[in-house]
Amino acid sequence: MPHPAPYDLLLTGGTVVSHDGRHRHDIAVRDGRIAAVGEGLAARAARDVRVVDAAGLLVLPGLVDVHVHFREPGMTEKEDFASGTRAAAAGGVTTVVDMPNTVPPVATAEEFRRKLNLVAPKAHVDFGLYGMLGQDNAEEMTAMAELGAMGFKLFMGQTTGDNRCPDDAAIFRGLEAAAAAGLVVGAHAENDHLLRMFIDRLRASGRTDPRAHLASRPAFVEVEAVTRIVTMATEAGTKLHIHHLSTGAGLRRVRDLRADGHRVSVEALVAHLLLDDSAYDTHGNLIKLNPPIRPAENVAELWAGIARGDVDVIATDHAPHTPAEQAEQDVWCAHGGFIGVETMLPLLLTAAAQDRLSVEDIVRLCSYTPARRWSMPGKGQLAPGFDADFVLVDPDATGTVDPATMHSRHNVTPYEGRPLTGAVVATYLRGESVYDKSGIVGAPRGRHVRPAPAGKR
Ligand SMILES: [Zn+2]
Known part of the structure; x- marks a missing residue:
């Protein structure tokens, strides 16, 4: 026997x-x-x-959320690594990738090491850390890669932390450094100059209402940035991921670029799939998000992109703020983002119960593909x-x-x-x-x- x-x-x-x-x-x-x-x-x-x-x-294999902001170091009044990873565990998310726009930003090897030592003892789930692709930090990117960076975030448009967006030459040098390390660059693809111009115009016109945020970021601001970064990443040989692609027009441009031979992975956010612009009436600036919550027709285009397989990954962009910050009435002073890591799976299961996608789709979009795209050893599948x-x-x-x-x-x-x-x-x-x-x-x-x-x- x-x-x-x-x-x-x-x-x-x-x-x-x-x-x-x-x-x-x-x-x-x-x-x-x-x-x-x-x-x-x-x-x-x-x-x-x-x-x-x-x-x-x-x-299900534990979910892999490649887009969270757990706010450590520097903004722990909003969230910290213990509370953020507890929310992840309760939401069935067993691996997170945390973003580098903290205070200070994770743009150097020294900061990467400091953050890793700070957050590791507090983590209730496994975690990867992004470094920043910043203005002229290619050498630091190489050093962060050696320390185990999961990839690099590129902010083409401004967001929390208000970090300076690198110019195109700096972006290209950063893409080359990431390519040499074999790591993913994840882009926040919005044209910073254009959206700042639209914000200035709307402010000058006296708009302060929540929908002005949507008006300040028309689809072409995203389409232009997507086109530019995909073109540059192909030239540099970089594995490129577009975080939170938010427009049907952006998705159509990605299809065109793929047909031309460009390779890029695309992420949709739970928030962009489950909220439309009617939510500005009920939730005001709480749903301010970069890129913004958009009209229902656009939401339908994102769901169609999921059905066609044009979208590779669903993530949360879990981006907490304090209740006082989220009660801000002036849209230009309001913060972008809100929580989501704990509700992602229940909300997607609910969408599955409504036949909007299958549970297999959830596994592919939220676990299998992210684990493979970022080359996470041992993650994303339930196999020996x-x-x-x-x-x-x-x-x-x-x-x-x-x-x-x-x-x-x-x-x-x-x-x-x-x-x-x-x-x-x-x-x-x-x-x-x-x-x-x-x-x-x-x-x-x-x-x-x-x-x-x-x-x-
Ligand atoms: Zn984000």
Whole structure:
């Protein structure tokens, strides 16, 4: 008789959903990794193995949110790495990529090292860190790559932190540095000069209402920046990702560029998919976002892009501010962004229950593709050898978005009260529970995720 398999954990009876299908499979875990996936694993396991009964539940790979702002260092009145990663764990997100527009910005190797040491002990989920592609910091980018940077953020248009946007020559040198390191550059693609001009015009005209923000950022401001950065990245040989592409026109331009042989990945935000400009009437400046929440026709174009496969990734742009900041009445003084990492999966499951996409699509857009695009070792799939990062989902559970149960430092959300179909039951990080219905489980045990070396992808 063969010896029983020495598993640490056995997940039985669940329906395992991957990017391309679903199966009634058991999952066996050993040393934080998936040891086996298949039918009837319990019969082969040792008798004292810890068993989690997932009957009636869906088992998804933990989500990988490549766009969060957890505000450390320098803006911890808004959020910090502990509260942000607790919100992630409660939302079924097991890996986040945190943005570098903190105070100070992560634009040097010294700052990268300092931030890594600061946030690592507080992380309840695994995390990657972006460095900044700034004005003339190519050497620092190379050094940040050596320290394990997940990629580099390029702000072509201004946002929180009000960092100076690099000029085109600096952008090109940064793209070359990222290409040499084999890392992704993620662009915030809006033309800074144009949007500042429109803001000045609208201010001069006396507009201070929430919709003036939308008026200040017409679609061509995005289309121009997308065209320019894709063209430059192809020339430099850089892996380019467009964060929060927000317009149908931008998506059509990406299709044209791809038809011309350019390679680029594209992200849509949950907020751009679930909110339209009618929300300015109900939520005012709370939904101020860069790029802005746009009209319903545009939202429909983004959903069509998802259905066609033009959109590669869905992310949150989780961007917290204090309640006082979010109550600002003057649109030009209001801050951009709001929270989202904890509500992404429940809201997308609700969209799946409405047949707007499938749960397999959610896995592909929010876990499988991001893990592959950023070359995250062990992430994005429930297969032998991968990290045992998974989320148990009850697809039929109903409820509403309730800030009182949420985990960010401030839980002001435009989704408050929204009906939900589908809930996170438990989240596991490398084989250990980090969240269940009792709340956050255990001390922070998240790890820094470095991209796989260029030769091992
Ligand atoms: Zn962002």
